[in-house]
Amino acid sequence: MIVVRTISQVRQAVADAKADGRAVGLVPTMGALHAGHYSLIEAACERGLFVVVSIFVNPIQFAPTEDLAAYPRTPESDLAGCRDRGVAVVFMPEPSEMYPRPTLTVVDVPQLGQTLCGASRPGHFSGVCTVVTKLLNIVQPDFAFFGAKDFQQATILRRMVEDLNLPTTIVVCPIVREADGLAMSSRNAYLTDAERRQAPALRRSLEMAADLVRRNRPTSGEVVEAILAFLGGESPDGIVDYVEIVDPESLSPVENTSDDILIALAVRFGRARLIDNMRVDAKPGRS
């Protein structure tokens, strides 16, 4: 495994691999790698790809009020974890390598990026789209891997790649969870012990809601009310940012839970903002 810091180095490594007939997989990350990230890396390795992992805490996807400076950074264990799993190249650029001057160019999918997490994180998804476009142009991978915890991000990036004819296939891998159901997230490190004990309620509220939907097909409003009541009892220290029932592709709110739906929520515990989601398909067994 090689660790490179410049765009020209990663391009050279990928060009060499392609010249050897290898297909290339990119796993873009912000580091602080956990089992969720490693599941993406393993999925890429299992396909026999030449795997590039990027580790870059992208400043332009953080609002000034957000946790850019505090975002966890664990480069040594990240590199060990990548090496153990057969990664070929880790690309760890400095911000000055990715943004030698401020980007004036913006890539955005406004219709999909202003709801859900975008409503409370203005500019976040344009920052994500812009940096992912840059990474895809730098690495030019055949496949790029993202986790389903960031469902909105994955939906936006899939649409972006399609709209812009980027020559990369987006692969979305299932959410990886702790034993008690909490979705893996680098931001779980922010949780106090008390918050950590309450946080698995997010997942349980989604399971409760999915059961409700499968049994009764209630209105979305009824499902949201049930989740809010559940969280009020089970995670009293969590401040709900949103609970929404949306169409899984358009991300538009839906009222009727008889179609394919996505139940998505965001809850703040202190300085940790946690997200989770669950898809419920119209025909049981399809999802």
Place this chain on the structure above:
Amino acid sequence: MIVVRTISQVRQAVADAKADGRAVGLVPTMGALHAGHYSLIEAACERGLFVVVSIFVNPIQFAPTEDLAAYPRTPESDLAGCRDRGVAVVFMPEPSEMYPRPTLTVVDVPQLGQTLCGASRPGHFSGVCTVVTKLLNIVQPDFAFFGAKDFQQATILRRMVEDLNLPTTIVVCPIVREADGLAMSSRNAYLTDAERRQAPALRRSLEMAADLVRRNRPTSGEVVEAILAFLGGESPDGIVDYVEIVDPESLSPVENTSDDILIALAVRFGRARLIDNMRVDAKPGRS
């Protein structure tokens, strides 16, 4: 020369050329090819590139009030002109091939795209950036060629390619003019005889202004006044859209004409909106 209509066909042709070790040049056009376009094609051929010309009247860069439906289309002479000059592939997609569904993704350089032509053509440059990103992703050329008549477009696209790390070098070729100085444009076809006789005044006003700048280094305001007075006398049927003195890279207005400057103007004659520009460098002889 082959003429292809689908993305997969043009990708295959380019992949074959690259496998043969050829470097690829793209000349993106909206058709109605004139000597300006052909100068781009010739510049690409002279570099020994595998030359792809795209001919696509991109609907998303036209406002609803603009001339999308009327835009001149001359496919037969375009193809003959490309064949004569050694073009390898002409890519002529239908709108449904480029936009199988409406693009939700937008690429934009707002800081450079809202002045000059962008002020009177809102959305124009985001439409240009989006389609050029698509074409660059489809063709993946080593070089892409644009004309200096559309100076703002070239400046925006150069910045876009840099910001997004697109693996393509933008080449900007000099303006090609009619014998009487009128810049070549597909929209010159809209001019009546009387308008056509007045239109070369645009270029003459720029030459007059450049002389004035080189001699006296007046304020930008004085230069603009001189151009307006000149056009008022020489092209009385032209309605000035803008006359501006800007920094050639940032496109911001400048007051001091002692630095490198760009003098840019747009004038409407009936339904033809014509643009022209001239660069005047701080040190004579450098430009």
